[in-house]
Amino acid sequence: MNHTKDQILDTAERLFAEQGYAATSLRSIIAAAGVNLAAIHYHFRSKEALLEAVVVRRSQPANQERLKLLENFQQAAGSAPVSLEQVMEAFLAPTFRMAQDSASGGRVFMRLLGRLHAEGDLLSGILKAQSSDVLERFAAALRRALPDLEPEELFWRLNFSIGALAQTLRGGSKELAAIADFPVSFDAENALARLIAFLSAGFRAPVPYEKVHRLHAGEER
Amino acid sequence: MNHTKDQILDTAERLFAEQGYAATSLRSIIAAAGVNLAAIHYHFRSKEALLEAVVVRRSQPANQERLKLLENFQQAAGSAPVSLEQVMEAFLAPTFRMAQDSASGGRVFMRLLGRLHAEGDLLSGILKAQSSDVLERFAAALRRALPDLEPEELFWRLNFSIGALAQTLRGGSKELAAIADFPVSFDAENALARLIAFLSAGFRAPVPYEKVHRLHAGEER
DNA sequence: GTCTATAACTTGATAGAC
DNA sequence: GTCTATCAAGTTATAGAC
Numbered sequence: 001m002n003h004t005k006d007q008i009l010d011t012a013e014r015l016f017a018e019q020g021y022a023a024t025s026l027r028s029i030i031a032a033a034g035v036n037l038a039a040i041h042y043h044f045r046s047k048e049a050l051l052e053a054v055v056v057r058r059s060q061p062a063n064q065e066r067l068k069l070l071e072n073f074q075q076a077a078g079s080a081p082v083s084l085e086q087v088m089e090a091f092l093a094p095t096f097r098m099a100q101d102s103a104s105g106g107r108v109f110m111r112l113l114g115r116l117h118a119e120g121d122l123l124s125g126i127l128k129a130q131s132s133d134v135l136e137r138f139a140a141a142l143r144r145a146l147p148d149l150e151p152e153e154l155f156w157r158l159n160f161s162i163g164a165l166a167q168t169l170r171g172g173s174k175e176l177a178a179i180a181d182f183p184v185s186f187d188a189e190n191a192l193a194r195l196i197a198f199l200s201a202g203f204r205a206p207v208p209y210e211k212v213h214r215l216h217a218g219e220e221r
Numbered sequence: 222m223n224h225t226k227d228q229i230l231d232t233a234e235r236l237f238a239e240q241g242y243a244a245t246s247l248r249s250i251i252a253a254a255g256v257n258l259a260a261i262h263y264h265f266r267s268k269e270a271l272l273e274a275v276v277v278r279r280s281q282p283a284n285q286e287r288l289k290l291l292e293n294f295q296q297a298a299g300s301a302p303v304s305l306e307q308v309m310e311a312f313l314a315p316t317f318r319m320a321q322d323s324a325s326g327g328r329v330f331m332r333l334l335g336r337l338h339a340e341g342d343l344l345s346g347i348l349k350a351q352s353s354d355v356l357e358r359f360a361a362a363l364r365r366a367l368p369d370l371e372p373e374e375l376f377w378r379l380n381f382s383i384g385a386l387a388q389t390l391r392g393g394s395k396e397l398a399a400i401a402d403f404p405v406s407f408d409a410e411n412a413l414a415r416l417i418a419f420l421s422a423g424f425r426a427p428v429p430y431e432k433v434h435r436l437h438a439g440e441e442r
Numbered sequence: 443g444t445c446t447a448t449a450a451c452t453t454g455a456t457a458g459a460c
Numbered sequence: 461g462t463c464t465a466t467c468a469a470g471t472t473a474t475a476g477a478c
Contacts, residue, residue: 004443020340022243025471036445041473043443118339118387119241124395132396139400155401156415159393160385166339167384174345175353176383179360180376193429194377201426208418225461246453257463262455264461 005043007033010105013054017112020119021051052126055116058098058109059127063134065094070141081144084200089192091138092165096192107186114170117162146203153207161199168195226264228254231326234275238333241340242272273347276337279319279330280348284355286315291362302365305421310413312359313386317413328407335391338383367424374428382420389416 011033015024026047030037044050069090073082082090095113098106116123139158146154167173168191177184232254236245247268251258265271290311294303303311316334319327337344360379367375388394389412398405 002443020241020243022241023340026473027471037472038446038474039444047472115339118336118391121395128396128399132400135396135400151401152403153415155397155403155405156412157419158397159388160416160419162394162397163385163388163391164381165384166388167380170339170384172380173383174342175349175356176376176379178349178353179356180372182373182376184376191377194374195381197426197429198378198381198423202419202423205418205422208414223461247455248453257461258454259456259464260462268454 002043004035004039007035008040008043008050009054009057012050013105013112014108016051016054017108017115020115021122022119026050048122051116051122054112055123055126056130058106059113060130062094062098063131066091066134067137069093070137074141081147082141084142084145084203085196087138087141087145088196088199090141092192092195095169096188100188107188110169111171114166114168117166117169149203150207157203160202164195164199223264225256225260228256229261229264229271230275230278233271234326234333235329237272237275238329238336241336242343243340247271269343272337272343275333276344276347277351279327280334281351283315283319284352287312287355288358290314291358295362302368303362305363305366305424306417308359308362308366309417309420313413313416316390317409321409328409331390332392335387335389338387338390370424371428375424378424381423385416385420 008029012024012029015029015032018024026037026040030040040050044053070082070087073086073090077083077086095110098104099110100106113123142158143151143154149157171186172184229250233245233250236250236253239245247261248258251261261271265274291303291308294307294311298304298307316331319325320331321327334344363379364372364375370378392407393405
């Protein structure tokens with residue numbers, strides 16, 4: 001709708017993603033966007049409100065698509081539970097697909113999400129307000145897909161998964177890429193398939209009753 | 222050795238972990254540490270050098286222990302490859318153990334690592350310099366433990382694992398903890414066992430040849 | 443809606459007395 | 461080694477002309 005407003009949103013999204021929220025000043029945003037400093041306070045109210053606008057712009061449609069995909073799977077499954085892979089795909093695909101179409105800045109937004117995830121509780125405050133119902137719906141579907149997994153273990157594995165997701169969205173580890181001998185290209189559909197395969201195997205792993213230090217060299221074998 | 226110096230290191234570690242590097246001012250550090258602003262520039266040179274000192278203080282002994290554990294496992298295994306679980310334990314245990322003894326601020330440092338991991342390339346610059354050889358040693362052990370996994374898939378799965386690790390170190394997702402019905406207590410040894418079980422299953426997952434959109438509701442079945 | 447000008451404050455860093 | 465005092469630059473935010 002508004003040219004200046006969108007210009008600010010796009011630029012803020014990119015710089016927040018590249019440098020983080022705290023390290024990005026409003027002045028660097030207006031410089032890159034080619035707009036005036038006052039415009040940022042006119043259209044948004046403050047730096048924090050700008051971040052919220054950046055996040056909400058993309059996460060709201062993504063959340064709606066998540067629920068729609070989950071419902072599709074649920075209808076197809078009838079009374080049977082939706083499979084683990086399908087639950088994960090319904091949740092993850094909207095984010096990854098967004099990154100696929102290069103026209104929009106979806107790829108940038110992916111990195112922003114991955115980054116904000118670690119930066120303070122900025123993101124949790126913004127997202128919790130508008131997507132806690134989505135989280136609960138998916139948590140319920142997940143429990144149905146994994147009926148034998150105790151809730152506490154499920155909780156831990158969900159945290160592991162969120163971390164793996166955030167890392168993937170962030171674009172992976174620089175240290176690691178330096179060691180790899182091959183060029184690493186990013187194909188969202190490809191990454192999604194790999195991530196789902198990895199995580200679903202993790203979710204189905206046997207629960208570690210044996211204490212790990214049993215494995216210590218010297219203590220046994 | 223020096224009281225003021227250690228006081229600054231401890232406080233900086235805590236505040237960087239809680240708020241992130243960019244969002245933490247030197248003045249908030251000296252206020253909490255009860256020292257003078259100039260002392261921070263006297264003992265360290267700059268804010269960035271302070272961060273480096275904070276990280277190096279703990280990661281250097283951890284890296285040495287990592288290598289020692291790996292060598293122990295390798296000697297015990299003889300000519301056979303060290304198992305995937307053992308490679309992971311050798312790498313992860315030092316960090317988790319550090320968090321266990323509550324006397325030192327190891328728990329805080331864990332959170333700092335998880336946080337810095339996402340914040341810019343601050344950490345990668347600091348760590349790469351002093352632990353790239355550790356990474357290469359472990360990468361080699363990992364390839365031996367998983368000889369059938371193609372390098373590119375191994376690379377992806379390493380990234381997933383690093384993300385899960387960082388998330389665990391960071392202390393997990395606030396959004397998630399709000400949904401959980403049970404009190405979440407952190408026991409490092411316990412978390413380590415759960416993480417290794419999850420990740421090793423992920424590493425051994427079948428490679429996803431099938432494109433994910435085959436699973437889409439409506440496209441088949 | 444967009445601009446200039448500026449207020450009000452915080453930041454990292456340093457000089458120099460003790 | 462530790463302090464005070466201060467610098468120079470950068471920060472968010474706002475008032476008010478156009």
